[in-house]
Amino acid sequence: MSNARLTIDPRLAIGPVHRRLFGSFVEHLGRCVYDGIYEPSHADADEHGFRRDVAALVTELGVSTIRYPGGNFVSGYRWEDGVGPREERPRRLDLAWHSTETNEVGLDEFAHWSREVGAELMYAVNLGTRGVLEALDVLEYANHRSGTALSDARVANGSPEPHGIRMWCLGNEMDGPWQLGHGTADEYARLARKTASAMRQVDPDLELVVCGSSGAGMPTFGEWERVVLSETYDHVDFISCHAYYEPDGDDYAGFLASAVDMDRFIDSVAATADHVKALRRSDKTMMISFDEWNVWYQTRYNEVDKITDPEVWPVAPRLLEDAYTVVDAVVFGSLMISLLRHADRVTAASLAQLVNVIAPIMTEPGGIAWRQTTFFPFSITSRLAQGVALEVAVESPTYDTERFGAVPVVDAVATHDAATGSTAVFLVNRSLTEPISVEIDVAHLGAVVVAESHLLHDEDMHAANTLENPERVGVRPNDSATIADGILSVTLPPVSWTALSLR
Numbered sequence: 001m002s003n004a005r006l007t008i009d010p011r012l013a014i015g016p017v018h019r020r021l022f023g024s025f026v027e028h029l030g031r032c033v034y035d036g037i038y039e040p041s042h043a044d045a046d047e048h049g050f051r052r053d054v055a056a057l058v059t060e061l062g063v064s065t066i067r068y069p070g071g072n073f074v075s076g077y078r079w080e081d082g083v084g085p086r087e088e089r090p091r092r093l094d095l096a097w098h099s100t101e102t103n104e105v106g107l108d109e110f111a112h113w114s115r116e117v118g119a120e121l122m123y124a125v126n127l128g129t130r131g132v133l134e135a136l137d138v139l140e141y142a143n144h145r146s147g148t149a150l151s152d153a154r155v156a157n158g159s160p161e162p163h164g165i166r167m168w169c170l171g172n173e174m175d176g177p178w179q180l181g182h183g184t185a186d187e188y189a190r191l192a193r194k195t196a197s198a199m200r201q202v203d204p205d206l207e208l209v210v211c212g213s214s215g216a217g218m219p220t221f222g223e224w225e226r227v228v229l230s231e232t233y234d235h236v237d238f239i240s241c242h243a244y245y246e247p248d249g250d251d252y253a254g255f256l257a258s259a260v261d262m263d264r265f266i267d268s269v270a271a272t273a274d275h276v277k278a279l280r281r282s283d284k285t286m287m288i289s290f291d292e293w294n295v296w297y298q299t300r301y302n303e304v305d306k307i308t309d310p311e312v313w314p315v316a317p318r319l320l321e322d323a324y325t326v327v328d329a330v331v332f333g334s335l336m337i338s339l340l341r342h343a344d345r346v347t348a349a350s351l352a353q354l355v356n357v358i359a360p361i362m363t364e365p366g367g368i369a370w371r372q373t374t375f376f377p378f379s380i381t382s383r384l385a386q387g388v389a390l391e392v393a394v395e396s397p398t399y400d401t402e403r404f405g406a407v408p409v410v411d412a413v414a415t416h417d418a419a420t421g422s423t424a425v426f427l428v429n430r431s432l433t434e435p436i437s438v439e440i441d442v443a444h445l446g447a448v449v450v451a452e453s454h455l456l457h458d459e460d461m462h463a464a465n466t467l468e469n470p471e472r473v474g475v476r477p478n479d480s481a482t483i484a485d486g487i488l489s490v491t492l493p494p495v496s497w498t499a500l501s502l503r
């Protein structure tokens, strides 16, 4: 068996682990909202129509923030349609997903639900087909206490307290030609700057996210960030990154190395932001909101799911309902490792999405809700990653990939919480065939024991949890983890993800 080595030393801090790193995303898309979190006819629905079983899973998942209401959807959305008496709300065409939006759920309902599940609401304004005034209006409706037409309307609609939304996205994926209202970087940058500066006149402490690229493969990637940040640098706090990964045919070796792409993407955006910072002689460091990331079998979705018939505009169709496998969850776990490895720059992130749509939680109308394979690395990392993220200096054998060249077989990161003395380490074995033994130098931690160990692995890397077999894949302890003489030894099976907690 081959070997890898790493060191955990609390002095090698990358940066604090921000709770917002464990955010998620709910879009009015497919069955994420309707027949997902909201299904009034379900036996387990609460008095507001939201499923209690789904809310319990969301809480168990440990999501800190939820980005809402889109996504591509937001660029055709009128937020006013979703507030006030339900029976008066209009049905509209949703051009992004070729669906009918009933507006049964809107800002007020979603803000209350987010609070119920213990998550912070992060709201995206429409800068695709709307502009400064509409952004100001929804801000006033949501956050102003009372005494104006819009804030009083919120109170009359049943929300006496302001929703207190701190984090706002200035549009969505405005670099993408598929986006309603897509334009050049210059056009978007000016609108984003005007919107940000107007919103800050209402509340200077808002945290604003300007749109970066919707993928590192976009033809405008790099230049888009430079132009947008040159215009908005002083007015925003974050630039967004979005990335989705899938295997290229049967190239699972390359797929397992997807975090290499995420690492490079983050490093490039940080470098571009720092270039603008230097040109402006600014003291401020721009943070990254990685507010859409996941495994997504987009190629399959594009071919099979897409609705194009001009006569067909369904309500809550089954869209983007990927069934995640073990190998998907291992890649997913390594993407979380990449985010933690960049804790100094990525201080917010949103797993896209939360329920039914490329989601860790699935539901059946009138039926059960279940955890996908990706649920486990998310919930465990969210719970165990506390304090600061640590460099671990992995020494690992490499393997060759067509996509990224030579890639380390083992990927890892650790976190350490000085307040509780607890340490966590997250590891992935990318080998398709071989286990690997890892020696972790834990001497700098003093006397520690393995308090928890979790292993995600299966003989069948394509195994998934489904409606018929919702508990086919789970996590079990990684019993190989032992500590002797300041060395933690652990064996990682092929295509596996492991989390260890040390106390």
Ligand code: AHR
Residues within 6 Å of the ligand: 027, 070, 071, 072, 073, 172, 173, 214, 292, 352, 353
């Ligand atoms: O998450 C699904 C879609 O992916 C979002 O609507 C869009 O922002 C991205 O392209």
